[in-house]
Amino acid sequence: MRNRYYDLLRCLAIVRVVVYHVTHWAFLTLAFPAMSLMFALGGALMAGSLERGGAAAIGRRLRRLLPSLWLVAAIFVPAMLLTGLVPSWRLALWVLPLADPPANTWGALVLSVVWYLRDYLWFVLVSPPAYWLFRRWPVPTVLAPYLLLAVVEFGYPEAPGVLRDFGLYFGAWLLGFAQHDGMLRRMSRRLMVAIALPTAALGAAWIFTHQGPRGYDLNDVPAGNALWSFAFVLLVLGLAPPSVAWVDRRAVLRRAVTVVNSRALTIYLWHMPFVIAVDALLSGLGLAHSSALGLAARLAAVAVLVAGAVMLFGWVEDLAARRPPCLLPGGPIAAAARSPAAQPPAGRPPTGRRPAALPPAGPAVPSDHTARPTAGERGGVSSRGQ
Numbered sequence: 001m002r003n004r005y006y007d008l009l010r011c012l013a014i015v016r017v018v019v020y021h022v023t024h025w026a027f028l029t030l031a032f033p034a035m036s037l038m039f040a041l042g043g044a045l046m047a048g049s050l051e052r053g054g055a056a057a058i059g060r061r062l063r064r065l066l067p068s069l070w071l072v073a074a075i076f077v078p079a080m081l082l083t084g085l086v087p088s089w090r091l092a093l094w095v096l097p098l099a100d101p102p103a104n105t106w107g108a109l110v111l112s113v114v115w116y117l118r119d120y121l122w123f124v125l126v127s128p129p130a131y132w133l134f135r136r137w138p139v140p141t142v143l144a145p146y147l148l149l150a151v152v153e154f155g156y157p158e159a160p161g162v163l164r165d166f167g168l169y170f171g172a173w174l175l176g177f178a179q180h181d182g183m184l185r186r187m188s189r190r191l192m193v194a195i196a197l198p199t200a201a202l203g204a205a206w207i208f209t210h211q212g213p214r215g216y217d218l219n220d221v222p223a224g225n226a227l228w229s230f231a232f233v234l235l236v237l238g239l240a241p242p243s244v245a246w247v248d249r250r251a252v253l254r255r256a257v258t259v260v261n262s263r264a265l266t267i268y269l270w271h272m273p274f275v276i277a278v279d280a281l282l283s284g285l286g287l288a289h290s291s292a293l294g295l296a297a298r299l300a301a302v303a304v305l306v307a308g309a310v311m312l313f314g315w316v317e318d319l320a321a322r323r324p325p326c327l328l329p330g331g332p333i334a335a336a337a338r339s340p341a342a343q344p345p346a347g348r349p350p351t352g353r354r355p356a357a358l359p360p361a362g363p364a365v366p367s368d369h370t371a372r373p374t375a376g377e378r379g380g381v382s383s384r385g386q
Contacts, residue, residue, distance in 0.1 A: 146226055
């Protein structure tokens, strides 16, 4: 049974990420730190997979994660080779991105979001021993990535991007373990708030006193990002409502949440090329990014293009999940509105139970990668950002 609360969070995160990349509004990273939340959902999903299938869950996660990347690589890598990318053995990283895959100048920009798949892949690979450690020493295990981030930020600033991201995001992944195992549910609300509020206050203080080039953008302040996002994830998951049945009672919303979750990788991988292309085109036509009309035009154009990519390429996610491929998942809106899952039986109140464990869905993929990334390590795609 699907956990619709997690589906709703994932849908909101994906939409927020796209809007952030189009608008560059830094406050969105504070209002909804999607990156850490999505890693937390990924951790909860992985914990469930490990419980059901042990280490074999790694293969299933990779099967769901990589085919959409391979399709993108099949289109963009030849284009980059024709426009200046020098062939090398590192092209194999487009098959298994354990490090930043190589890219030329424009490819490093439009494919910058691939860094998230690199991190997600590493988190999946280390999850079996991490889950073993977490179940024996949960608090020290959750704190360990944040200690690593402190070492990287204040003593090893030249650390590789993957190591830095372990410090920044793997703690959220471990909070997903805690959510799956019921630890957050069993924690008293008073204790949860007592942990979250001082952590958020410390994170906010650090953010406001260590602004980056884009002001109060979490992407530029890793230490503040980690603290603020920890508090956000703790509260959003720990205070999960017993039911979000209202999502399925609204047919259009139900279909939107279903489509976005079933096509998360497609939206994630394709939206950035469209953001870059639309911005260049509209700027050339005189529609400035800073104007209300320019922003509205960019949002509308990117939304249309992403919808087109979902229609053209989303079936790859069905094949990766071993589902029958379809144009748009979720069935007709009218049918959804009439389905028993969309409406509770008459006279029966909502249950007080918490949502079921995460279903075997695709990886939680959206990222708050910077909308104006720079080339990453060794000429690869960008390796930093939220």
